[in-house]
Amino acid sequence: MAVVRTTLFRALLIAGAIAAASACDAGEPALPTPHASPGSVAEEREGTAGRPAAARPAPGTRVVLLGTGTPDFDPDRSGPATAVISGGRAYVVDLGPGVVRRAAAAHRAGLAALDPARIHHAFVTHLHSDHTAGYADLIVTPALRRSVPLEVYGPPGIEQMTRHLLAAFDRDRAIRSKAPYARGLPGYRVTAHEIAPGPIFEDENVRVTAFPVPHGEWQSAFGYRFDAADRSIVISGDTTAARSIVEACDRCDVLVHEVYRPPDPGHAPQPLRDYHAAYHTSVAQLAKIAAEARPGLLVLTHQLLFRASEATLMEELRAGYDGPVAFGNDLDVY
Ligand SMILES: [Zn+2]
Numbered sequence: 234m235a236v237v238r239t240t241l242f243r244a245l246l247i248a249g250a251i252a253a254a255s256a257c258d259a260g261e262p263a264l265p266t267p268h269a270s271p272g273s274v275a276e277e278r279e280g281t282a283g284r285p286a287a288a289r290p291a292p293g294t295r296v297v298l299l300g301t302g303t304p305d306f307d308p309d310r311s312g313p314a315t316a317v318i319s320g321g322r323a324y325v326v327d328l329g330p331g332v333v334r335r336a337a338a339a340h341r342a343g344l345a346a347l348d349p350a351r352i353h354h355a356f357v358t359h360l361h362s363d364h365t366a367g368y369a370d371l372i373v374t375p376a377l378r379r380s381v382p383l384e385v386y387g388p389p390g391i392e393q394m395t396r397h398l399l400a401a402f403d404r405d406r407a408i409r410s411k412a413p414y415a416r417g418l419p420g421y422r423v424t425a426h427e428i429a430p431g432p433i434f435e436d437e438n439v440r441v442t443a444f445p446v447p448h449g450e451w452q453s454a455f456g457y458r459f460d461a462a463d464r465s466i467v468i469s470g471d472t473t474a475a476r477s478i479v480e481a482c483d484r485c486d487v488l489v490h491e492v493y494r495p496p497d498p499g500h501a502p503q504p505l506r507d508y509h510a511a512y513h514t515s516v517a518q519l520a521k522i523a524a525e526a527r528p529g530l531l532v533l534t535h536q537l538l539f540r541a542s543e544a545t546l547m548e549e550l551r552a553g554y555d556g557p558v559a560f561g562n563d564l565d566v567y
């Protein structure tokens with residue numbers, strides 16, 4: 234099945250100035266509609282035809298891959314971060330390095346909700362550095378333009394990390410607060426919420442549920458399920474093969490899942506192979522999970538390929554799963 238998606242890197246080239254001019258705080262973009270199967274652009278247009286503007290539903294809920302990387306510093310793959318956009322608001326899961334610049338790129342391409350200063354809600358799956366090294370960036374870089382405190386949800390330890398990061402930038406805040414544009418700098422404030430499995434957040438757009446996932450030695454690692462009026466989206470975070478993913482998705486619309494391709498025995502020592510087996514989901518395991526969870530679309534992220542190619546990974550996935558699947562890249566929209 235073909236997957237309809239928009240790559241914002243391409244969209245940047247064609248949308249450029251027009252999209253930037255059309256993006257405003259209240260609106261959503263003038264991009265080619267970035268939706269994924271099973272929905273279609275034609276259906277969406279039909280659904281809103283003839284309705285007065287005031288009665289139109291909020292733009293469809295979308296998933297934007299801000300960063301599909303891993304601890305490797307691949308310049309084409311920013312650190313792990315995935316945005317859910319619903320009702321014109323962004324909810325960002327994980328804060329890998331590069332998250333602010335990638336959000337700014339999405340904003341420039343027309344996704345108004347991803348103006349970094351308008352990101353007020355973040356959800357951290359676990360405290361590995363590849364998922365949190367962009368946290369300080371999200372706190373301080375948009376702080377001068379953010380009008381409300383940042384709300385961050387995450388496992389035990391997120392409160393301590395937040396406190397330490399704020400302390401590290403004490404002098405910066407003190408000096409900037411004297412600038413004529415500072416206006417009290419509410420954007421420098423962060424509220425960290427330490428969560429447990431279950432419902433953790435709800436507003437007029439989404440309901441967010443955290444569920445535990447096994448990730449090596451981490452005591453607390455979570456996946457998140459987002460329920461919006463029009464779509465359900467599950468984001469695995471980093472995890473070994475987990476029953477909780479199957480249960481959380483259970484025919485969800487989009488499952489964004491990490492994956493690794495076990496290196497060939499000759500190419501990696503056994504301890505490295507054991508490490509990845511304890512922390513991540515192999516392509517064969519993911520095929521079984523997806524076949525059972527039956528998402529409307531499976532999106533691969535945080536792909537650890539070792540020496541294998543994308544084609545090899547997809548072929549191995551296809552051996553056990555025949556549903557819709559996309560190999561995610563930074564700034565893809567589903
Ligand atoms: Zn990771």
Ligand SMILES: [Zn+2]
Nearest residue numbers: 359361448471
């Ligand atoms: Zn991790």
